[in-house]
Each structure stands twice: as structure tokens, then as C-alpha cells.
Amino acid sequence: MTRALDPEVVEVIWATIEPILPPPDSSHPLGCHNPRVPDRVCFRGILIRLVTGSSWEDIEAVLNFEVSDTTLRRRRDEWIDAGVFDRLETEARPSYDRIIGLDVEHVAIDGSLHKAPCGGEGTGKSPVDRAKLGWKWSVAVEAKGIPIGWAIDGANRNDVKMLEPTLDAIAANGLLAEIGTMSLDRSYDYPKIRAQLHSYGLFDLDIQKRGTKPKPGEPHRLTLGLRWIVEATNTWWSNYGQLRRNTDRRERHRHAALRLATTVLIVGRLIDHRNRWSPNSAPTG
Numbered sequence: 001m002t003r004a005l006d007p008e009v010v011e012v013i014w015a016t017i018e019p020i021l022p023p024p025d026s027s028h029p030l031g032c033h034n035p036r037v038p039d040r041v042c043f044r045g046i047l048i049r050l051v052t053g054s055s056w057e058d059i060e061a062v063l064n065f066e067v068s069d070t071t072l073r074r075r076r077d078e079w080i081d082a083g084v085f086d087r088l089e090t091e092a093r094p095s096y097d098r099i100i101g102l103d104v105e106h107v108a109i110d111g112s113l114h115k116a117p118c119g120g121e122g123t124g125k126s127p128v129d130r131a132k133l134g135w136k137w138s139v140a141v142e143a144k145g146i147p148i149g150w151a152i153d154g155a156n157r158n159d160v161k162m163l164e165p166t167l168d169a170i171a172a173n174g175l176l177a178e179i180g181t182m183s184l185d186r187s188y189d190y191p192k193i194r195a196q197l198h199s200y201g202l203f204d205l206d207i208q209k210r211g212t213k214p215k216p217g218e219p220h221r222l223t224l225g226l227r228w229i230v231e232a233t234n235t236w237w238s239n240y241g242q243l244r245r246n247t248d249r250r251e252r253h254r255h256a257a258l259r260l261a262t263t264v265l266i267v268g269r270l271i272d273h274r275n276r277w278s279p280n281s282a283p284t285g
Helices: 005-021 039-052 056-062 071-079 083-099 160-170 191-199 225-238 253-276
Strands: 105-116 131-142 147-152 181-184 205-209
Touching: 005 039, 005 083, 005 253, 039 056, 039 071, 039 253, 056 071, 071 083, 071 253, 083 253, 105 160, 105 225, 131 160, 131 225, 147 160, 147 253, 160 191, 181 225, 191 205, 225 253
Parallel strands: 105 181, 181 205
Antiparallel strands: 105 131, 131 147
């Protein structure tokens, strides 16, 4: 169950967003703007879309027509242009690192395929869904499942091709040099990929060997190793309707949704950590 609509999580994220929102446009030549819909209402609409994947028109109805679908789209784009979602994620991760600590001694990377029925930028024919249009993310996570870098592309893009932009995203977050062991599945078990990882300074590699997949009729053996952490993160992200069946037609909209989902994950972890160690929650004898 996602926590994106948990009131406590929403309040924390809103307190971060509100000060960095762009000022409203007051440049109408006749000075006759309609009353501006509060940013807080639009923020709630954006969260509802993230969680449910509903159309903007449906969200307009859910919000009792307090805001139009056009305003929701426009406000989202204004916030993307102002770097609001970028700042959310880039501020949340260092906060987590400062309070709990990112564990990059062990990092895992994997991809995940999802539907994109409306097509658009960065989509392609899915090899596992009868060539229907889809999209894919490749994500790197630290030992507790916090995303530290990702890349997106069409569903027809091979995971191996997405490795370099994923590593570049980790480097952009300043975490590449701190990685201890890098874990990947059997699809990365090639000398060329190992050389590529070495060129990024990654030498301690845990790559599953090709040919280790059970044959038909053989008992299944758990071979994930420590790669289960990235599988868990893929599952958390996939719980969001907007990501699982994405109808956005622009890559920047998908990135914004991933950044918001990552922020929700981090804020939820921080709240749990606070509640766990709060003196008020300690048992009394």
C-alpha cells in the first residue's frame, strides 16, 4: 500500500514544496484572471494521479470540480519547469542520508517493464506484452531499497543499453565512488559489461551467471541473492497506478512522477524512523 495519501506524509512533502513553488503569473493584460486555484488543491490532484493513475478529468471530479483538468496539467508543467520535483528528490535523499544513512556498500540495478498505452516519447513495443506500447525504467538502489539513480526508455530497450545512463545518474548524485559491491542479474553477464563497469570504477561485482535459470520441470531455486532489494523497489514503484500503466506522453512527466514516488518512499521511511525512536512511543512499565 502506497503512503502517498497518508496525511502525515502529505504534510511533510507539502511543507517542503510550498516555499519553492514558482510565483503565480499576474501578467494578464486586462488584469482579469479568474480566481487562482490554491496550489494545495493541485498538489492533492497530482498525488491522486500518482497513486491511482486516473485521468485528469476523473481527478477533477474526485476533487469536486474545485480545479479543472487543464489547470492540473498546467500547474504540473509549471512546477516541472521550476524544478520543483527535482528539488524534492535531491533534498529528500541527503536528508535520509543524514538521519538514517544511505548504505551504498551494496547496490543493485535492475529494469522493470510497464504499459504505456498512449505512446509518446520514450515508449516502444513491449517484448512481453504482445508488442503493445510500453516503457521501462532501470533503477539502482542502495542496500535498504532507496533509489540512488535511474534511467527510462522504451519497453523495447535492452537492460544492458540502459546500464550506462543509470550509472551516469548515480554519478550525478555524487554516489558512484562510494559504491562497494554492485549486483546485477544474468542478463549483464558479459565481458563487455564487466569492462564497462570497471571503467566506472566498479570492480567488486556480483553478477549472476548465465545458464543458472532452472530448466522446465526442475525445482525453482532462489537465486536472487542481495538483488532482492531492487526487486522490492520495483514492486513499490509499480504500486503507483501512474507508473504501472502510464498515459503520460512526455518523458519529463514520467521523471517527475518517479521523483515524487521516491520522495514519498523516503519521507515514509523518515517518519517511521522518527516514530520508532521517539521517546513518546517507548513502552512504559
